[in-house]
Amino acid sequence: MKSVNTAAAGNRWIKKTLALACLGVTCAGASVSAQADETLNLYNWGDYINPEVLERFTAETGIEVNLDTYSSNEEMLAKLQVGATGYDIVFPSVHMQDIMAQLGLLEKTGINQSPGFENIDTSHLLAESDPEGEYCLPYGWGSVGIVYNKTLVPELNSWKEFFALPDQGKKIVMLDDMREDIGLALLLDGNSVNSVDPDELKSAQQFLLDTKPKVSAFTYDSIPMVQSGDIAAAQWYVGAMIYVKEMPDTLAYVIPEEGATMYQENMCVLKTAPNKENAKRFLEFFLQPEISALNTVQQTNGSMNKAAIELLPDDIRNDENINPGEETKEKLQIFRELGTGTRLYDRVWTKFRTAS
């Protein structure tokens, strides 16, 4: 995801709470109504698409677009599982796309046959259930690195330096996220971020337990605190680049040299989509390089449309953090679905969260 807007960060709690409330009552509602002549219903992360893209689409096709948002993959899946209908397109992360494929929730679109698909970087066809791109269209990607305050920390290149900051009296925060934190611990041990090996997880747990006292907080709301200098550095999404560009003297973002986790979301059409034609049209619309670029400029995240990257302004195209070179890209690991391994993670995470 990785919405960056602080208001959106605030929304996250509300949405999580609402999601829980909904699970409790099994709200089957949430269906998008308003069947105008031609409509398209998107279900996306908060602030994860440039509104201009939607306006252009409507202007070009006359199809009215409705947008509903979620704040985690699990929330989106839970809602679909308890029977929410009416959505056409969702934006799952790669591992969630695999789960949804397993559950038979996704529609085969044949988008890889559409004009413009040749521009898509095939190394980003990451879903195991869709290696050819017959189902979903790669949408956006990014890394989870470190955002830091340059006045407090002149330079930061590695996780090692990051975790050494508390010893110098500087505060750090991490994400309050099971996969990100356990994944980072595994990665620093030189293991896969998707490991379900009990020993490797044990070692990761130990690292987290040792690190916990040094970390000031586990939170998503880090940017304002780093900006004000209350926190020196934070584990955060590449979306921080929006703020870095606004305040280049104060803020910086880095993909640490040990590597980092990465995320990627794809645009998928649901089996239950009421407007499948329109959905396909939207996917094809988004294949146009200038539309894809229009979105990336606003989101400052990674693009997998090679023609679109060419159209980006220099400061985004050449930014090693937003569009890293092959060497850096190799150090990035993407999350996979863990299956029953989730139970192991749950235990590690609970142990870690309850430790003092």
Place this chain on the structure above:
Amino acid sequence: MRSFNGQQKQLLVLLTPATLFLSVFFLGPLLIMAVSSFLEPGLYGGVEWSFYPWSYGRVLGWADGFYEEFDIVYLEILLRSAGLALATVAVTLLLCYPVAFWISRMPSRWKSFCIFMIALPFFSSMIIRLYAWILILRDSGFANQILLSLGIIAEPLDLMYSGTAVILGMVYIFVPFMFLPVYSSVENLDPKLIKASQDLGATPFTTFRRVIFPMTLPGVIAGSILVFIPALGNFVVPSMLGGAKVVMIGNLVEQQFLASRNWPFGATLSMIMILFMLLVVSFYLLKVMKKQHAA
């Protein structure tokens, strides 16, 4: 007899919508949750329709490690959450009780103004109000700036992401729940009774112990229950102001429904939390009632 029947009929008419509402919106979800807590978790969330008592065993002790493993940590978290909820009750009570007396003695237009001010936070979102506290408590926040500029401290205090911040936030969120019932019982206290007690030779302290406190006890009980129950399940404050370093039972439930995708276990934890609440509240009520009878 005739009027009694009439009253009954009226009662029926009055109670039916409330009963329907409660059963649909309160008992319904509760039932769904109770059933889910005994089902097997689905691999990708949701439930499998087979009987599965091991979620409870995981918390309460009879999981043998084959399907699930017992871990004392869940009960610890429950107790810790209860501790925080109790602390919140205690602090809000200590705060609201004297203030309620103070406000009840004010001229009536000041009274309404003060009550309005105390209820005011209800009108905005809890999240936004907690963000305001972050702005106050962080190292470069208002609290530290004021203390620094007054020369009271030389270095910023570590207020943010601490136990103090959590208690502060909890108290702030729940103060109106305590204040309103306590205030209404204080306001209804007949000043003549206080005079009568003094007149009969009771010192101010004895008057408080024997008359004022027992007379305002219903408000105190109502306030305590109203604060305790939502405080027990609250996880937003520990997450936002405590930096999620201390996990509460609410966090755990959230984790089960989202990241860990174990709905039955989430439901189990919720059910245990609800039973625990019922237990605590009825124990409290019983004790208080006994005491009142004895007095």
Place this chain on the structure above:
Amino acid sequence: MAVSDPTPDFLKIKNAFRHFATPEGGSVRALDGINLNVASNEFITLLGPSGCGKTTLLNIIAGFERLDSGSILLGGSSLLELPAHQRPVNTVFQSYALFPHLNIGDNVGYGLDVAGVAKKERNRRVSEALEMVGLSGVEKRRPSQLSGGQQQRVALARAIINRPKMLLLDEPLSALDRNLRSKMQIELKNLQSELGICFLFVTHDQEEALTMSDRIVVLNGGKIEQLGTPDEIYHRPASRFVTEFIGESNIFSGRVLESTPEFSRVDLGGAEVICNNPTLSAGEQVSLLIRPEHFHLKAADEPSSSRGLTAVLEQSVFIGRDHQLHCRMGNGQEVSALIRSSFKALQAGQPLTLEYDPAAWHVIPERERVNEVI
């Protein structure tokens, strides 16, 4: 309880002043220079219209209100320095103020409980006090389970259990119905003589005051209008205010025509009366009053005298033993008389002569009418 010898000036109130600021920015003189001495076994009543300062005076003695200036001595020592809970006086409140969360036994025993009296002694005294007010065996009930009259008795029992030197009673009977009220009046009076302590009783009901009191203090606007026995207050009111407040009276304004050591002649404007009041001087303006029961109707065979007012009967109302006659004099003034019903039948429009004894007139010279309310 042993009745000790009465002390004459047991309670001494000297120059007591108390004012309250009003929300409108003004100020009310609730007590405006009160001087009062009360004996230790006296039943004394504060009587006066609403707002005249009765409750304020009681509150000050009980310790719930302070004094602006002045002093109050009880048994020779000053009361004002003591906090309410240390004063040897107890109060029976207007609305009883029973503790709703305590049963009757605990309400009555409250004073003993806070004093730490041993349980056996306490229980004995509680039943004794309840017996005194005629309410034995209700210890376990709640106040809400008693009638108004019963609650009143409980309040009384609660107030006397600490054996106060003085009992303050603020309109204790005002919420009771007429029958119960007369019954309680007698019981209260009996209780007072049984206990032999001073009762400071507040009422705005003049009949009640006249029935029960050893002495009555008539208050008006924070000042004492008159202090005296019921007989003095009724028959020799000191001011027009007292006259109007106590009982029914015919009040006339007049000018003295002639004054001799034996009698005076006063002109009421068209009518003339003879009264025994030696200290008047001719030409003086006076208020004259006579109670309705002091008129007689002359039987036809009796010789008429010059001591009578002639008037025309307008209405005759039967009120039990007596008839109330509403008449109008030649000069248009109204006059009412109370006569025995056995008298022969009277018809409206009939001329009558209302005879009086010159001694029945009470004359208040206008120069003394200082406190009259306008």
